[in-house]
Amino acid sequence: MPTNWRWRRHWPEIPETPPIDVMPASNGEYIPKEPSQNQLRIMELQNSKIEELRRKFGMSRRDFVRTAAAFSVGVWAIDQVTGGRWGRYGFTPTAAPIGPGDACDLENPGSQLANLPGEFILDTQGHCLDSAGKWRIAQPDFEYFLSIWTTPAWGGPPGITDGKPHWMGGGEVDKMENLGRTMFFRESFLNSSADVVLLTALPNLPDDTNITPMKFATETRDMINGITHSERCFIHAFTQPNRGYMGEGVVPAHQAEDYEWMTKTNQSADVRGWKLYCGWGDPFPNINGWFFDDDLGMSVVNHIRKIAQMPGARPPVVCTHKGLAFNGTFDSAHFSPRDMGVIARQFPDITFYTYHSGYDGEYMKAYPGDDVANSSNRGVDAFIKSLRENAWDATRFVPPGLQHGNTVNMYAELGTTWWGNMGDANQATHLLGKLITYVGPRRIVLGTDCIWYGSPQPQFVMLRALQFSEEAKQFYNLPYGLEGDRWDPTKNAMSGASYPSTGHPNVPGWPRDGRAHPERTIRNGIFGRNAAEAYGIDPDATRGAISCDQVQKMRDAYLLNPMTPTESMPLRSNLIAGPRTRREFFNFVKTDYPW
Amino acid sequence: MRRVLTALAALGAMMVMAVPAQAGGPPFQAGPKHGDEFTSTSADPNTGEVSIFSLNARQPSAVHCAGDGPFATLQSTQPADGVHSVAVAYKDGSWIDTVVLNIDIFGSQSGALGHGAVTGGHMGSSGTVNMTLFSPPQPGETLTTRFGLQAHAGCVPGAQPVGLNGSRPVDAGRVTFVSVTTG
Numbered sequence: 001m002p003t004n005w006r007w008r009r010h011w012p013e014i015p016e017t018p019p020i021d022v023m024p025a026s027n028g029e030y031i032p033k034e035p036s037q038n039q040l041r042i043m044e045l046q047n048s049k050i051e052e053l054r055r056k057f058g059m060s061r062r063d064f065v066r067t068a069a070a071f072s073v074g075v076w077a078i079d080q081v082t083g084g085r086w087g088r089y090g091f092t093p094t095a096a097p098i099g100p101g102d103a104c105d106l107e108n109p110g111s112q113l114a115n116l117p118g119e120f121i122l123d124t125q126g127h128c129l130d131s132a133g134k135w136r137i138a139q140p141d142f143e144y145f146l147s148i149w150t151t152p153a154w155g156g157p158p159g160i161t162d163g164k165p166h167w168m169g170g171g172e173v174d175k176m177e178n179l180g181r182t183m184f185f186r187e188s189f190l191n192s193s194a195d196v197v198l199l200t201a202l203p204n205l206p207d208d209t210n211i212t213p214m215k216f217a218t219e220t221r222d223m224i225n226g227i228t229h230s231e232r233c234f235i236h237a238f239t240q241p242n243r244g245y246m247g248e249g250v251v252p253a254h255q256a257e258d259y260e261w262m263t264k265t266n267q268s269a270d271v272r273g274w275k276l277y278c279g280w281g282d283p284f285p286n287i288n289g290w291f292f293d294d295d296l297g298m299s300v301v302n303h304i305r306k307i308a309q310m311p312g313a314r315p316p317v318v319c320t321h322k323g324l325a326f327n328g329t330f331d332s333a334h335f336s337p338r339d340m341g342v343i344a345r346q347f348p349d350i351t352f353y354t355y356h357s358g359y360d361g362e363y364m365k366a367y368p369g370d371d372v373a374n375s376s377n378r379g380v381d382a383f384i385k386s387l388r389e390n391a392w393d394a395t396r397f398v399p400p401g402l403q404h405g406n407t408v409n410m411y412a413e414l415g416t417t418w419w420g421n422m423g424d425a426n427q428a429t430h431l432l433g434k435l436i437t438y439v440g441p442r443r444i445v446l447g448t449d450c451i452w453y454g455s456p457q458p459q460f461v462m463l464r465a466l467q468f469s470e471e472a473k474q475f476y477n478l479p480y481g482l483e484g485d486r487w488d489p490t491k492n493a494m495s496g497a498s499y500p501s502t503g504h505p506n507v508p509g510w511p512r513d514g515r516a517h518p519e520r521t522i523r524n525g526i527f528g529r530n531a532a533e534a535y536g537i538d539p540d541a542t543r544g545a546i547s548c549d550q551v552q553k554m555r556d557a558y559l560l561n562p563m564t565p566t567e568s569m570p571l572r573s574n575l576i577a578g579p580r581t582r583r584e585f586f587n588f589v590k591t592d593y594p595w
Numbered sequence: 596m597r598r599v600l601t602a603l604a605a606l607g608a609m610m611v612m613a614v615p616a617q618a619g620g621p622p623f624q625a626g627p628k629h630g631d632e633f634t635s636t637s638a639d640p641n642t643g644e645v646s647i648f649s650l651n652a653r654q655p656s657a658v659h660c661a662g663d664g665p666f667a668t669l670q671s672t673q674p675a676d677g678v679h680s681v682a683v684a685y686k687d688g689s690w691i692d693t694v695v696l697n698i699d700i701f702g703s704q705s706g707a708l709g710h711g712a713v714t715g716g717h718m719g720s721s722g723t724v725n726m727t728l729f730s731p732p733q734p735g736e737t738l739t740t741r742f743g744l745q746a747h748a749g750c751v752p753g754a755q756p757v758g759l760n761g762s763r764p765v766d767a768g769r770v771t772f773v774s775v776t777t778g
Contacts, residue, residue, distance in 0.1 A: 248715050248716075291714050293712060293714065294714050294715065324658045324659065325655065325658070325659060325660035325750065325762075326658055327655040327658075327659075327660040327749075327750045327762060328655075328762070332660060332747070332749065332750075332762055333692070333693035333746070333747045333749070333762070333763075333766070336747050338695065338697075338712075338745075341710070342710065342712070345729075360659045360660060360661055361656055361658075361659025361660070361661040362661045363661075370699075371627040372627070372629055374629060374630075374663065374664055374665075374666045374745050375697065375745070376664055376666065376694075376695050376697070376745040376746050376747050377662075377663065377664050377747055377748055378660070378661075378747060378748070379661070388706075388707055389697075389699045389707050389710045390707065390710050390729075391706065391707040391708065391729050391730075396706075416658070
């Protein structure tokens with residue numbers, strides 16, 4: 001019996017929404033778009049198939065939509081509607097669409113939580129926040145911003161509807177706790193197939209006013225690694241070069257203080273990378289951003305290089321948000337990736353991660369060419385253009401005898417980018433196809449931007465299922481699509497014939513055992529093995545199991561926290577609670593808007 | 596005497612190998628221009644004047660602000676043999692800090708060979724951007740230097756009544772390119 005069974009009668013019904021929900025949703029900031037014919041068709045197909053299957057298996061709809069089969073139904077429905085010229089969704093690499101029988105298979109491994117052969121998932125963009133942090137007083141705008149963005153995870157504000165009291169969607173009385181470490185742990189490690197998650201950082205300095213301050217981040221990491229008895233979580237730290245901005249050419253007032261803090265933090269917190277937001281301005285977030293190729297950017301990269309040269313320090317890693325404008329909240333012009341090619345070329349000894357790959361909601365097509373792409377835009381094409389105009393794209397680093405290359409030190413990260421494109425097989429194919437071409441098959445890393453989007457599992461399932469069409473394989477010179485070997489994508493990593501005893505004439509260390517090597521596919525590189533290589537993590541090391549009992553203990557202990565009264569509500573992950581229609585939007589603004 | 600002859604021979608060889616700086620002013624050639632319906636661009640090859648303008652009336656969505664910001668360019672081509680650097684001079688430059696003066700150098704066979712940029716806001720400024728080529732051009736190829744202004748795509752504030760600040764109302768810049776000098 002649940003601990004809080006007496007409260008259950010006050011909770012809203014657990015939703016019966018399919019796990020892969022493609023209908024428009026708003027964060028409360030704008031009127032949601034009218035659903036497209038494709039979106040309506042996908043949901044219609046899902047609903048009818050779910051009804052058919054749940055009857056077949058004798059399950060209630062509420063139970064069925066939380067099964068792996070329900071994920072399969074979602075993949076099948078998206079494929080039926082959007083699969084076409086460039087890509088399809090299916091769990092076999094033949095690019096054959098999933099048949100109704102496949103969608104019915106509760107055992108379909110592509111939808112299971114267990115990892116597939118060769119699969120190691122390292123989510124390079126996990127988030128959570130300190131709901132009891134000082135930032136809630138010092139940075140109240142952030143609470144507003146996060147509240148309106150993260151409705152999928154936290155649901156609506158508390159209140160009384162039809163005489164019934166209800167709490168936040170995630171079950172916590174304090175809405176920000178729905179984005180806290182407990183939910184992060186539950187959604188990332190229990191409700192998904194992730195093996196390791198990088199808890200990355202958010203603005204701002206000084207650190208004690210940060211949303212994810214270092215003390216909180218290190219405690220979260222240590223808690224997770226303690227529970228699992230292995231390295232399941234590691235962390236970034238945030239920094240900025242412009243705090244105390246006083247004008248162009250003048251060293252900002254707090255720069256020296258912040259650099260000193262960086263040096264100390266790097267020594268004490270085992271920081272695996274520095275997270276920067278070029279569009280995080282000062283004194284207000286939406287002005288005075290900076291670029292890596294101006295004085296402020298050069299200064300902070302040089303400082304990161306300097307502290308990485310100290311005894312015992314880890315190699316320098318610079319991770320920066322590029323793309324996602326956060327219009328009005330940040331200085332969005334400085335989220336253009338135009339400087340990434342410049343800085344990567346200038347600092348070949350530093351590893352750079354372009355978070356979101358510059359994506360900002362554009363319709364994803366093939367790279368249009370250097371005469372059309374504008375590196376000052378936000379967008380994946382702008383990111384590629386930046387690399388190309390600095391002769392730093394993957395096509396400049398193709399080893400002799402091979403047809404694909406990788407940038408020296410630049411990684412394309414997919415947080416929100418994959419989430420925003422996976423609902424259309426054609427767009428998803430172009431996204432990965434052009435990143436493989438211009439950044440490299442060993443330089444793409446999957447981040448999910450969860451917990452902002454709830455459980456990351458739908459993103460993993462969709463990446464497992466994407467198949468390039470024959471036309472896409474030809475267009476991107478990837479004869480085996482994402483099953484290609486990421487050291488030589490013209491070879492099929494899923495075939496033993498690709499690994500003869502003679503080896504590969506141009507790739508050192510090529511397997512010679514005549515067996516398939518799923519761990520070498522481009523897909524599994526994106527899932528986590530590319531990032532593992534970059535961060536020096538052994539993906540094949542034995543990782544400790546996670547016990548639900550331990551999580552429950554942690555949760556119970558959390559409930560006892562007198563400063564943060566909470567209550568739990570399991571199995572909420574299917575709900576998108578933001579306004580879904582124009583009418584819902586105005587009702588939300590009139591009745592629920594808390595500011 | 597032998598030393599003198601050797602020195603003279605070496606000097607002669609250096610004079611033959613060295614490529615004298617070549618400066619080219621307007622007229623330039625027209626380069627690519629692009630932007631969505633919220634932008635206007637102009638680039639006059641005869642005067643070297645380039646201007647861009649963007650009215651940021653695009654509608655944002657959740658965390659995105661998508662669109663095609665403006666860019667306008669001129670370009671100049673020269674034989675690439677022996678060139679190891681390029682300098683682009685400009686005057687009367689005025690643009691806000693969301694606009695970037697951008698220069699791409701590429702060879703007809705080598706692809707990208709150099710890049711330069713001027714960031715930050717400017718008012719009536721002039722200057723020269725000096726760029727060393729990333730690598731020597733291939734023999735016989737043509738070198739193109741493409742220069743102009745570019746900006747991102749901005750959006751209006753979030754839908755009312757929430758009302759965030761939004762991007763700047765407009766992004767705009769104007770500059771006159773004076774010369775392209777290879778060395």
